[in-house]
Amino acid sequence: MANILIIDDDQEICATLSSLGTRLFHDCRSAYSLTDGRLAVRKTSFDVLFLDVRLPDGNGLDLLQELMEMVDPPEVIILTGKGDPDGAELAIQGGAWGYILKPSSIREISLTLNRALKYREEKKGQAEKDILNISKVVGSSPQMKTCFKLMAQATRSDSNVLIVGETGTGKELVARTIHENSSRAAGKFVFVDCASLTESLVESTLFGYRKGAFTGAQDSRIGLIKLADKGTLFLDEVGEMPLSIQKSFLRVLQERSFRAVGDTQEQTSDFRLLAATNRDLDDMVVRQAFRSDLLFRITTMRLPLPSLRQRPEDIKDLALFKLSQLCTRYGMPEKTVDEDFLEILESYDWPGNVRELFNIIERSLVAAGAEKNLFAMHLPRHLRIQVAKEQIRKITGSSILSEDGSEVVNEEVRKIGQEIFQDIFDRPLPSLKAFKGTSEKIYLGELIRQCDGDITRILSTSGLSRSHLYALLKKYGLSIQIE
Numbered sequence: 001m002a003n004i005l006i007i008d009d010d011q012e013i014c015a016t017l018s019s020l021g022t023r024l025f026h027d028c029r030s031a032y033s034l035t036d037g038r039l040a041v042r043k044t045s046f047d048v049l050f051l052d053v054r055l056p057d058g059n060g061l062d063l064l065q066e067l068m069e070m071v072d073p074p075e076v077i078i079l080t081g082k083g084d085p086d087g088a089e090l091a092i093q094g095g096a097w098g099y100i101l102k103p104s105s106i107r108e109i110s111l112t113l114n115r116a117l118k119y120r121e122e123k124k125g126q127a128e129k130d131i132l133n134i135s136k137v138v139g140s141s142p143q144m145k146t147c148f149k150l151m152a153q154a155t156r157s158d159s160n161v162l163i164v165g166e167t168g169t170g171k172e173l174v175a176r177t178i179h180e181n182s183s184r185a186a187g188k189f190v191f192v193d194c195a196s197l198t199e200s201l202v203e204s205t206l207f208g209y210r211k212g213a214f215t216g217a218q219d220s221r222i223g224l225i226k227l228a229d230k231g232t233l234f235l236d237e238v239g240e241m242p243l244s245i246q247k248s249f250l251r252v253l254q255e256r257s258f259r260a261v262g263d264t265q266e267q268t269s270d271f272r273l274l275a276a277t278n279r280d281l282d283d284m285v286v287r288q289a290f291r292s293d294l295l296f297r298i299t300t301m302r303l304p305l306p307s308l309r310q311r312p313e314d315i316k317d318l319a320l321f322k323l324s325q326l327c328t329r330y331g332m333p334e335k336t337v338d339e340d341f342l343e344i345l346e347s348y349d350w351p352g353n354v355r356e357l358f359n360i361i362e363r364s365l366v367a368a369g370a371e372k373n374l375f376a377m378h379l380p381r382h383l384r385i386q387v388a389k390e391q392i393r394k395i396t397g398s399s400i401l402s403e404d405g406s407e408v409v410n411e412e413v414r415k416i417g418q419e420i421f422q423d424i425f426d427r428p429l430p431s432l433k434a435f436k437g438t439s440e441k442i443y444l445g446e447l448i449r450q451c452d453g454d455i456t457r458i459l460s461t462s463g464l465s466r467s468h469l470y471a472l473l474k475k476y477g478l479s480i481q482i483e
Contacts, residue, residue, distance in 0.1 A: 001025055001026055001027060002021075002026045002027070002047040002048060002117055002120075003026070003027050003029075003044065003045065003046045003047050003048075004017075004018075004021045004026050004027065004028045004029070004046065004047065004048045004049070004050070004113075005028075005029050005030075005031065005037065005040055005041065005044075005046045005048075005049045005050070005074070006018060006028065006029070006030045006031070006049075006050040007030075007031045007032075007033075007034070007036075007037035007040075007049065007050065007051050007052060007055070007060065007063070008030075008032070008050065008051075008052040008055075008079060009032050009033065009052065009055055009056050010052070011030075011032060013052075013079070013102070014030035014032065015030075016106075017030075017050055017109065018030055020106060020109060020110060020113075021113070024110070024113070024114075029044075033055055033056055033057050034055045034056075034057045034058040034059075034060065034062070034063055035057055037051070037055075037063060038063060038066070041063075041067065041070075041074070045072065045074075046074040047074055047075065047117065047120055048074055048075050048076075048077065048097075048113060048116050048117060048120070049067070049074040049075070049076045049077070050077050050079055050100075051063065051064065051076055051077070051078055051079060051096075052078075052079045052080075053078060053079065053080050053091070060078070060079075061078075061091060061094060064076055064078075064091065064094045064095065064096060065094060067095075068094065068095040068142075068146075069142035069145070071145070073095070075097040075116040075117070075119065075120050076091075076095070076096040076097055077096070077097055077098055077099065077100055077112060077113070077116060078091035078096050078098070078099035078100070079099070079100055079102055080099050080100070080101060080102065097116050097119065098112060098115075098116065100112055132148060132151060132152055132155065132177070132181050133177075133180065133181055134148060134151075134177060136173060136176075136177060137170070137173060137174065137177055138314065138317050138318050138321045139311060139314040139317070139318070140313070140314065140317065141306075141311035141313045141314045143306040143310055143311045144306070144311060144314060147174070147303065147304075147305060147306070150301070150303045151174065151177060151178055151181075151303065153301070154178045154182075154301055154303065155178055155181040155182045158182075158183075158184075158272045159300040159301050160253070160272075160273045160274070160275070160297065160298050160299065160300040160301070161175075161178065161273075161274050161275070161300065161301045161302075161303055162238075162275050162276070162277070162281075162298050162299045162301070162302050162303070163175060163274065163275070163276040163277075163303045163304075163305060164276070164277055164278070164281075164302065164303070164304050164305065165276075165278065165304060165305030165306070165307070166278055166305075166307050166353055167278050167352065167353065167355070168308075168352045168353030168354055168355030168356055169305040169306070169307060169308070169353045169354060170305060170353075170354050170355075171236070171276035171278075171305060172191070172234070172236060172276065174303065174305060175189075175232075175234045175274045175276060176189055176234075178232075178274060179231070179232040179234075179272075179274070182232070182272070184230065184231050184232055184272050186230075187228075187229075187230040187231025187232065188227060188228060188230075188231035188232070189231060189232050189234060190224050190227050190228040190231060190232065190233050190234065190271075191234050191236060192205075192206070192224055192233065192234065192235050192236065193236050193237065194235055194236060194237045194238050194239075194240045194241045195236070195237040195240040197240075197241070197242070197245075199242045199244055199245070202241075202242060202245045203245065203248065203261055204221075204223070204261045205223065205224060206223050206224050206225050206245075206249070206252075206258075207223040207225060207226075207258045207259065207260050207261060208220070208221050208222045208223030208225075208226055208260040208261070209221055209223075209260055209261035209262050209263075210260055210261065210262040210263045211262075212262065213260075213261045213262020213263075214261070214262065217261075217262065220260075223258075223260060225252060225258055225269050225271065226258075226267060226269050228269060228271035229268075229269045229270055229271060230270055230271075231271060231272070232271065232272045232273075232274055233271040233272070233273050233274070234274045234275070234276070235273070235274070235275040235276070235298075236275075236276050237276065237277055237278070237279075238275040238276065238277050238281075238298065239277040239278075239279035239281055239284060239290060240279075243289070243290075243291070246290070246291045246294050247291065249294065250291065250293060250294045250297060252269075253273065253294075253297045253298070254297070256268055256269055256270060256271070257269075273298060275298045281295050282295070307350070307353055308350040308353045308354055308357060309349045309350055312346055315342075315345050315346050315350075315357065316342055316345075316346070318354060318357055318358075319337065319342065319345055319357065319361055320337070322357070322358045322361045322362070323335060323337065323361055323365065323374070326361065326362055326365050327365075330365075332365075333372070335365070335368065335371075335372055335373065335374055336372065336373050336374070337373070337374045338373055338374060338375045338376070339431055340375060340376040340430065340431045340432070341364075341374050341375055341376050341378070341379065343376075343431055343432040343433075344376050344379055344383070344384060344387050344432070345357070345360075345379075347387045347390070347391070347432060348383060348386065348387050360379065360380060360383060363379075363380055364378040364379055364380075365378075367379075391432065391435065391436065437476075440472065440476065441476040441478070444472060444473065444476060444478055445478065447461060447462055448478065448480055453480045455480060458480070
C-alpha cells in the first residue's frame with residue numbers, strides 16, 4: 001500500500017483520484033491549496049503526489065522545487081491542462097516523474113500511477129546499494145545532494161561522464177570519488193591536464209612512443225591512455241584539447257585502440273572516461289571550436305557542479321573541514337572560529353569557489369599563528385574590505401534607480417557613506433549584525449535631526465513606509481514628536 005497525496009483546487013478531481021487510489025488499496029489524501037499541500041508533505045511521507053500547476057494561492061511548480069530538495073522526495077505527477085504545454089516541460093525539468101493532461105481517462109491515470117509506484121519501488125531497492133564513500137566531499141545543501149545522486153548513478157556503470165562547473169568547484173575531486181566508488185577502483189586514476197598539452201606533444205603524451213620515433217626518443221614510453229588500462233582516464237579541461245587531436249581521440253573512444261608514435265602495431269586500452277570543463281562546450285561546437293561528435297561521445301552523462309555562491313549553507317562546513325585538515329597536517333592543536341569570521345565568509349561571493357575558500361582558510365591559519373581562535377581580523381584585508389564595501393553600499397544606498405528603472409550611482413550618497421565609515425578598515429570589525437544595527441541607528445538619528453522631526457520629510461527623504469519607519473524607531477528606542 002502506498003501513501004498518495006492529491007493537491008488540486010478542483011474537489012471533483014481530488015475525489016476521482018482518491019477513489020481510484022482507494023480501489024487500488026492505497027491510502028489517499030487531498031489538499032485544495034498550495035498552503036495545505038505544503039503542510040501535508042511536511043507532516044507525512046508520501047510515495048506519489050498528484051500536483052496541479054494552477055492553484056488559487058500559487059503555482060504548483062514552486063512546491064515541486066521544494067519537494068525535489070527532500071531527502072526522499074515523492075514521485076510527482078503533474079496535473080496540467082491541454083493548453084499549458086510549458087507546464088509539462090517545466091515539470092519534467094524540475095524533476096517530476098511525469099504529467100497527466102486534464103481531463104484523462106481512468107485507464108491512463110491508473111497506468112501512470114502504477115508505473116510511478118513500480119519505478120519508486122525499484123529506485124528504493126537501488127538506493128540501498130548506492131552507498132557512496134563521500135568522506136572527502138563536503139556539503140549537505142540541496143544542490144550537493146543532487147550531485148551525490150548523480151555520482152551514485154555514475155558509479156553503477158562505465159558510461160562516459162562530463163563534469164561541468166566553474167573553476168574551483170571541485171571537479172577533479174568528484175571524478176576521483178566516482179572512480180573510487182566504481183568497479184574500477186582497483187585500477188589507476190590517470191589525470192590528463194588538457195590545458196597544458198602542447199599540440200606537438202599531445203599524441204606522444206596520450207598514445208606513447210617507440211624508441212627512435214623522433215629526435216630525443218632514446219627509449220620507448222607508455223602513453224597515458226595505456227596507463228589507464230582497467231582504470232579511469234580523467235581529461236581535465238577537455239575544452240582546451242586542440243582541434244587537431246580531437247579527431248584522433250574520437251577514434252580512441254570508439255574503438256578503445258590506438259597506435260603509439262613511431263609504432264606500426266595497434267594497442268588496446270580498457271579505460272573508463274571521465275572529463276571535466278569550465279567552458280560551455282555546446283557554444284564551442286556552434287563556434288566550431290570543439291567537435292560535436294566528440295562532445296556527444298564524452299557526454300553519456302552530464303554532472304553539473306554548483307558554484308559556492310549557489311550553496312552558501314555549505315561554507316561553514318567546508319571552512320571547518322579545511323581548518324581541521326590543516327591543523328592535522330601542520331601538527332597544530334585544533335582551532336576554533338569566531339562568529340564574525342564565519343559571517344564574513346558567508347557574505348563573500350567566492351568567485352574562485354571552494355579552491356579560493358580553502359586558500360583563504362590556510363592564509364588565516366598562518367596569520368593566527370599560535371592563537372587558538374580565528375577572528376575576522378585574521379582574514380586577508382582585501383576580502384574584509386570587499387565584504388564591508390558591499391555592506392556599506394546596501395546600508396547607505398550607494399546606488400539608486402533612474403526613472404527608466406536602470407541602476408545609477410548617487411555620488412553624494414557614496415561620499416556620505418565613505419565619510420561615515422572611512423576608518424572601518426583599520427579596526428577590528430564587529431559582527432555583521434551589530435554593524436548593520438549600529439549603522440541603521442546612526443542613520444535614523446541623523447535623519448530625525450535634519451528633518452526636525454517632520455514625519456513627512458522623514459518619509460520622503462528615507463524612502464521608508466510609515467509602518468516600516470515606526471518599526472525601526474521601536475527597534476532602536478528612538479522617538480519623534482508628532483503633533
